[in-house]
Amino acid sequence: MSAFEGVEFENVSEVFNHFSDTQRTMNGTSVYYGNSGLKRDPLSTVIPMTILYTLILVTGVIGNVSTCIVIARNKHMKTATNYYLFSLAISDLLLLILGLPQELYMLWQKYPYAFGEPFCILRGFTSETSTNASVLTITAFTVERYVAICHPLRAHTMSKLSRAVRLIVVIWICATLGAIPLAAQFGIKYEEVDGLLNPESAECTVKRPINYAFETSTFIFFAIPITLICVLYMFIGIELHRSDRTINRNDQMTNSSTESGSQNGHLSAQLSESSPRLPLKGKQRVSIFSKNGSVYTKFRSRKSYRSTAMATSLRGSVNTSSRRAVVKMLGNYTFTSILNLYH
Template sequence: MEETHLEDSHHYGDSLFPKSTLIPVTIVCLLLFLVGVTGNTMTILIIQRFKDMKTTTNLYLSSMAVSDLLIFLSLPFDLYRLWKYMPWVFGEVVCRLSHYINEGCTYATILHITALSIERYLAICFPLKAKVVVTKQRVKYIILALWAFALLSATPMLVLVGVEYENDTHPDYNMSQCKHTAYAVKSGLMRTMIWVSTAYFFCPMFCLVFLYGSIGRKLWRSKNDLHGPNALSRERSHKQTVKILAVVVLAFAVCWLPFHIGRNLFTHVDDYHTAKLSQNFNVASMVLFYLSASINPVLYNLMSRKYRAAARRLFYPHHRRHPTGQRQLSGRDDVTTCDETLTGV
């Protein structure tokens, strides 16, 4: 989370915010932490434990769950800085690593969402080609490449942030802060990183809109081609799929746009009112940031029968399943069915 030091920050004691802001934000973040850690851990266990859940789509979801779990490692430090702006008591290494992991995992999650959307596009619009091109082995290599590229993109954060003191001439531990360094701001490296971060939002966003728009058109045009006894149920599934895809794009925009607006405001702070606006954006974007890391398992539970059935198997391994349920949990990839697309949210 970006920080902006306001002249009247001492009015709130050790924090830049009043307790009327700190308490509800902390409660919401702790709830998101509980939901996110539990849900993402459950997602990893479900996909790793059950063979029928190890589809190419779910390999992306499992890797995304790991990324979202790592993101929550930074939450305690963000809450600490909310309540106590100075001093920073965790040292230089934790300051740099927490920002680096946060940034790297953010990029990894965005890249996973984009790659997953491309895979869904191929599976729905070109199902025969997708069966040949999209294999589990290739997806594993792609996931490794996504992680490598994301972590490499985040390496400037190791230079951008550090522990700094209010008085550089006579450093005082009680006045230490984990923040963007003066060197980063003066050298222009900060602005470069802002451009990289912004590209990581708008490029995937345009990609998602194009891909899901194409998927929507494909499903809409193919509805008249559905024949047979299951035509009605397949048409209903296709309509549901379009709705879910719209939710994906909307959730992505809502969770990430304030984060990038706040960052851009931070680089243009030149007066009190702009600084105040930047701080308010930073708090709101922090909450939405952690919401984005916790919302996926909730969406899976709400929208995928297959995921809910697997979750029941995880918690009740000896529960006797109905034959219909066994049929729904078949190991095929379901590249054109609604269930697999819902699992890919």
């Protein structure tokens, strides 16, 4: 039986008012409109989610704003790594400020959507842009960590501020362009009742589907980055493990050489006094003590010696800090991925 049977109306507004009143009478509360479903979930779900969203909003805004202020005001904090963190904080703020308040509103009232179609499209655009920028920034940071750990000499030429700034600009341009197809799908959708659109059923949702837009975006901004990140972190882990073994082996060799050197110190002194002073011309003299007490002396380029020493020093210095960076960035990427899947 139709809800309009036996009832006469003077205008369209009365039709929707009657429709709404009928739904209230049938359900006892103002929670349905036709096939749109519940206007909100039960309070047992809404209240805990509201508290959780509020905590995320407050702590997220305070934390990310503090990060931006600290990096912007301190000159010694202006490094390529911190610029990536600054970009990541901006993308998080964009999602927190423009996306989360609407999620809070829609927890309590799924429809009618009160902000209009332009803001609905803007919501989808900012959400996609922020997510894309976060993923690409983490990927760029991972590449930078990989170069710093696995190719430390090359990192000195690649990790420049100007290069990092240009890369961040490219990241945001790509994130913006990648968000346009998905944002274009959003709009205000109404439920149709007997050929008429019910304004009380307005929802911000996918209105104009574009074929393969979601699949393409997921492949470019999720599948490829997470695969690249996993592969690079695997190489980073292998390099850190290898560096640990090398450092431990060098420490053992140094200790044994020190003991051998103390036993044969008088022999080294005699050789030094009796040996003629030859011009090295950029050479570094290296004395090697053998187990039988013999001393061998060889010469190698000072440039080669400095390069090797620099590489060893860099590998050792980044060893501990790199582990912390790896764990931190894996945590950030996991959080971003979960948030992206939830939306």
